Each structure stands twice: as structure tokens, then as C-alpha cells.
Amino acid sequence: MTPQNPAQRTDPPMPRPLTIARLLLALVLGVSAPALRAQDGPLRIEITEGVIEPMPVAVPGFVAETAGADAIAADVTRVVASDLVGTGLFREIPREAHIARVTSFDAPVAYGDWRAINTEALVTGAVGLAGDGRIVVKFRLFDVVSGQPLGDGLQFAGPPGQWRRMAHKVADAVYSRITGEGGYFDSRVVFVAESGPKNERLKQLAIMDYDGANLAYLTDTSTIVLAPRFSPDGARVLFTTFETGFPRIKLLDINSGIARPLAEQPGTMTFAPRFSPNGATVVYSLEQGGNTDLWAMEIGTGRATRLTNAPSIETAPSFSPDGARIVFESDRSGTQQLYIMPAGGGEAERISFGQGRYGTPVWSPRGDMIAFTKQNAGRFHIGVMRTDGSEERLLTASFLDEGPTWAPNGRVIMFTRATAGATGEPALYSVDISGRNLRRVPTPAAASDPAWSPLLP
Amino acid sequence: MKIQTTALILIGALALSACSGPNRFGFGGAGAGGAGAGAAGGPAGIDMSALGDPSNPDSLAHFQQVVGDRVLFSVDQSVLSDEARSTLLGQAAWLNARPAVNVIVEGHADEQGTREYNLALGARRANSVQEFLISQGVAANRIRTVSYGKERPIEVCSDEACYAQNRRAVTVLTAGLGS
Numbered sequence: 001m002t003p004q005n006p007a008q009r010t011d012p013p014m015p016r017p018l019t020i021a022r023l024l025l026a027l028v029l030g031v032s033a034p035a036l037r038a039q040d041g042p043l044r045i046e047i048t049e050g051v052i053e054p055m056p057v058a059v060p061g062f063v064a065e066t067a068g069a070d071a072i073a074a075d076v077t078r079v080v081a082s083d084l085v086g087t088g089l090f091r092e093i094p095r096e097a098h099i100a101r102v103t104s105f106d107a108p109v110a111y112g113d114w115r116a117i118n119t120e121a122l123v124t125g126a127v128g129l130a131g132d133g134r135i136v137v138k139f140r141l142f143d144v145v146s147g148q149p150l151g152d153g154l155q156f157a158g159p160p161g162q163w164r165r166m167a168h169k170v171a172d173a174v175y176s177r178i179t180g181e182g183g184y185f186d187s188r189v190v191f192v193a194e195s196g197p198k199n200e201r202l203k204q205l206a207i208m209d210y211d212g213a214n215l216a217y218l219t220d221t222s223t224i225v226l227a228p229r230f231s232p233d234g235a236r237v238l239f240t241t242f243e244t245g246f247p248r249i250k251l252l253d254i255n256s257g258i259a260r261p262l263a264e265q266p267g268t269m270t271f272a273p274r275f276s277p278n279g280a281t282v283v284y285s286l287e288q289g290g291n292t293d294l295w296a297m298e299i300g301t302g303r304a305t306r307l308t309n310a311p312s313i314e315t316a317p318s319f320s321p322d323g324a325r326i327v328f329e330s331d332r333s334g335t336q337q338l339y340i341m342p343a344g345g346g347e348a349e350r351i352s353f354g355q356g357r358y359g360t361p362v363w364s365p366r367g368d369m370i371a372f373t374k375q376n377a378g379r380f381h382i383g384v385m386r387t388d389g390s391e392e393r394l395l396t397a398s399f400l401d402e403g404p405t406w407a408p409n410g411r412v413i414m415f416t417r418a419t420a421g422a423t424g425e426p427a428l429y430s431v432d433i434s435g436r437n438l439r440r441v442p443t444p445a446a447a448s449d450p451a452w453s454p455l456l457p
Numbered sequence: 458m459k460i461q462t463t464a465l466i467l468i469g470a471l472a473l474s475a476c477s478g479p480n481r482f483g484f485g486g487a488g489a490g491g492a493g494a495g496a497a498g499g500p501a502g503i504d505m506s507a508l509g510d511p512s513n514p515d516s517l518a519h520f521q522q523v524v525g526d527r528v529l530f531s532v533d534q535s536v537l538s539d540e541a542r543s544t545l546l547g548q549a550a551w552l553n554a555r556p557a558v559n560v561i562v563e564g565h566a567d568e569q570g571t572r573e574y575n576l577a578l579g580a581r582r583a584n585s586v587q588e589f590l591i592s593q594g595v596a597a598n599r600i601r602t603v604s605y606g607k608e609r610p611i612e613v614c615s616d617e618a619c620y621a622q623n624r625r626a627v628t629v630l631t632a633g634l635g636s
Contacts, residue, residue, distance in 0.1 A: 197613070198610060198613040199609070199610050199611055199612075199613050200609075201608070203608075224605075224608050226572060226576075226608070227572060227573070242605075245561075245603065246603050247576065247603075247604065268580070268601065268602055268603065269576070269580055269603070269604060271573065271576050272573040272576075285573065285576075285577065287576075287577060287580045287604070289584055290535070290580050290581045290583065290584025290585065290587075290588075290602070291581075291584075292577040292580060313574060313577040313578070313581070315573045315574060315576075315577050316571070316573045316574070329571075329573075329574065331574075335533075336571075336574055359570075359571040359573070359574050360571050360572075360573065373571050375569070375570070375571070378569075399615070400568065400569075402571050402572065403571070403572065418568075420615035421613075421614060421615050422613040422614055424613075424615060449572070
């Protein structure tokens, strides 16, 4: 949590409080304030937004350093600014207000000009075409308030088709330096793209950048597909498909597009798969004779092990990041609740005790929290709690919110929100774990069941 | 004689609908809660089956409309109501008289639940029906089950009136599976 760079800054030249420190404080407070509300208040929470003042950031157009780089430089600049503003933690100072003109990446920064328009963070950059056909994207970050660089400049080189990823990497570095948190912009989301009427919905797997760009379909609409889940390296996806007529788990290699079914087991249905942190094991639900239990399978050998043995429904398992434990949902108490057990099975401890039903638990990549779906009094919520069940906080409320997935840095959650009625449709939304910055994730049509990838290499 | 002929027609239609993987649920027709659409998928996946005349006890229409091909469940329940048992007694009698016909029991849930839980709940419902039919003498190897969870509602409003119709198990006639 402790930011490196602001901590080193001993003597701020300006008398007003350090905005970056303030921003971090707000992040921390944002985590604890809604907790009180969730614990004392009614469950229909009004999510308050705009409590924190976004940090003013200037992102002047990246300098085109070689002929023909102008268009791509403008595109990169737009994506960097969009990433930062999309967090809700920054607001962009419009280009028209800029006094200083950045025409050279290496020219000295006119701090006075940026301060005059209340800039607090300044991102400058440049884009050039290298001789080998690659593009080079460079950036520097400045703390305008204290009048000094925030970290060293960095450059990324890659094929021109990867310009968006390079822009995301710039924004990740900026975000990370200012918040002290890992970034999440250079990541992808796999989800279920939906079309057609509600009673005859067509579904297919799709993948896109976290911001909706570069959409591609991974399956066709010939059968129902559900709940894709990334492997820890982001290269493979587990999902459930009805292509045999019965729900079965398949494993899809994203690059080759080849999907193969997991080894068959007795029983009529396998679903709700998720990878172990080392990518070698799948934990999933197997239904036999109407009863659903949790199993684990080694992907390499197909060897399956039973993890639970109860007449109740055990499903939606998710590993802790260290691979030692599994959180899952069970209705063994009479209603859906959350439990944690050792990864090899065994005694499970219930962790959810609030009113209503709890399902689809997902362990945070940071290990500190569990996100879940809560259903109470006819409403659905996305919430988070500590792994011991304490500090439950509801982040959203609607007719139907479900299926949280964590951003790689464990600070943002994406989920499915569906609207009611005959024309009701699902869409993807994201929200900070503070409950702020609820946003619709752009998709070309109805969408559900998002899974957020790890940060790309 | 007449009965034998119609049974043959029926079985012929079943065999047709069962000839390919996706279409093997096709016999459910419009009444089967979109199972055909679910399995066959795309707009081109239109299944055709002879419904027959409901007054003919061997017809698919008779099974769907007169015997009743579905039972409904309470919220989050898979227990069979008295009404459901009555319907299933009729199904069992019909099936016991036609041993060549196999079925798939589809379990469904309303939209008021999470996706994974509803899949498991639909499986419970399908299993309740399967166990009841077995208890009434229908051979276990004639019955398969599948859960669609909340993926295939037949009614699309977001009120209890629709939810009640969607919390269902539908017995879909098929043939040849597992035999």
C-alpha cells in the first residue's frame, strides 16, 4: 500500500496537502467507509459516487518522433488518458486548457504552466517507428505539485498492431506509480456474448481487451456456453458447454482456438470449473443423481478426486492465490452460503452469516478478500468480505447482479448486471471495491459471465 | 393392429429426431421449453416432429397436452407437489405402455438465482422426476436427465407469474438413447 515515490518526497514546495497522498488516503478510507453502512443499514444500499476528488492529470499529445507516427501517437495518447480517467481516480485536463506545448519528449517541463491550470500529474510521451518495423512508445510521469519526475521514463517496443497494449502498459505504470497499486489496463476479459430473445438466447464465448477493444469470438452460437475462466497464464480458458446436449467442461487454447473436453466421469453434468493457481488442476462441480459435489481433476492425467460428499449443492469453487484453500458455495445449511475448506477437501468452515443467500465466491488475487453475489429481499448485490467473513460490504444493488471477477490488482470487480422483463438483457459492469466508479463495460451486444485475465506479460 | 401402426409411426418420428446429436431433443417441439433451441442453437436449428392428434393416445400431442409433459416446482424446491405426482403417474403409465420410448427429463429454474446454483437446482428437479418415474416402474435406462438452469425460460416476464412456469421439469420424448 505504501507508495514509493511520494514517500521519498520530503519537502513539498507547495503548502497545500499532497494530493497523491490524499488520493491514497481516500482509497484506504473508501475501503472502510461503506463497511459500516453495510453492517448497520438496510440492504438496499445507495452507492455514493464522487466522494473523492479525482486527481487532475494532463496527457498532452504524445510526440510523433518519426514521419508517419502522428496517427498512432494520437491513438496511444487517447488510450492512456482513457485508461486513467476510467478509473474514476483521475480527471483529464482538456487539451484546450493546456498552456505549455510539448513538442519534444526531452524538453524541460514547464511546471509553472501546468500548475497554472491546476495540473497535479503530467504524462508526456512519444511514439516513433523503429527501423525493424516495430513501434516504440516512451513516457515520463511528473509530479507537477512538487515539480519533479515521478520515477524514470520508460519505453515499450512492439509490433504496430500491439499499440493498444503499449498504451495500456504506459497507463498501468502511471497508475501504479501514483496509487502504489498494481495496474490492470493491459489485461483481457473473456465473457459470454448473447443475442436473440430471452427464451431462445444464443450464446458464444468472446474475448476482448479490458476496455472492450479488440473483440473476437472464440466459439459460434450453435450451443449454450457458460462461465469461461482464464488459466493463470491467460492462455487457456475453461468453460461449460451444452454441445453434447449435456453440460460438460471444455478447455480452450486461445491462440489455436482448439477446445477439448476434460476427461469424462460418471454422472450427467460437470460445470463451474476454475483453475488452481499453478494451472495444473481444475476444481469443478459434478452432478450425479441430482446431487452436486466438488471435485478436482489434474488436467494432465485426467485423474479426478472428490472434494465434498454431501447431499447438498456444492458449487462455484475458487482457489486461494496460494492454492491451499478453496472457497465455495453450499446450501447444506438450507440456503446458499459461503464456505472455505482445504484444497484437498475436508472440514469446511462457513464464512457468510448475513441475511440472504450468498453465492459465486471468488478469491481476490491479493488473497485478502472474497467477492460474492448476494441475494436478499428480491435484490442482487455484488459484495466483498474478508476471508474470515468479516467486514462484509455490498458494492452494488440491482434486479440481478451476479458473477464477480477480479481485476488483476484486486481493486476492481467486473460482473454481470441483467435488466428485468421480457426485453431484459445482461451487460458487463465494473465497480471499485470501494463501491465507487460503477461503469458499464462496452460490448457490442448483450454480455454475461465475465472473467478478467491476469495482467498480460 | 391400429395401435401397432401408430406406435411405429411415433417411433419412426422419434428415430428421425434422434438421428443427430443436437436434434435428439427435438421431439420436444414447441412445448419443451426451448430444449430444441438450446441444443440445436442457431436460427437454422429448427426441429420438425409430427405432433399428431391429441385424441390419439400414441401421439406426441397427447403426451404433451393430455398426459402433461411438465411439472412445476416451488421457489428453490425440488419436492414434487401432489399435482406433480398426479401428472407423473400419468407419464409413467403412458411410458410403461410404450417401452420403446425413452425420455430426457429437463430441469429448469427461474431467473432469480445465480447461474451455477440454478444448474444444480435444475438437476435436482430433473432427478426428482426421474426417481418418481422409476418408482412407478419405468426402467432407469430409459430416462436421462439434463439441467438447463435458468438458461431456457419459457416465460420471459420478471414476475412470479412467469417464474412459476419456468421452475419446471419437462419430460421430453426421445428414442434410442442408451438402448
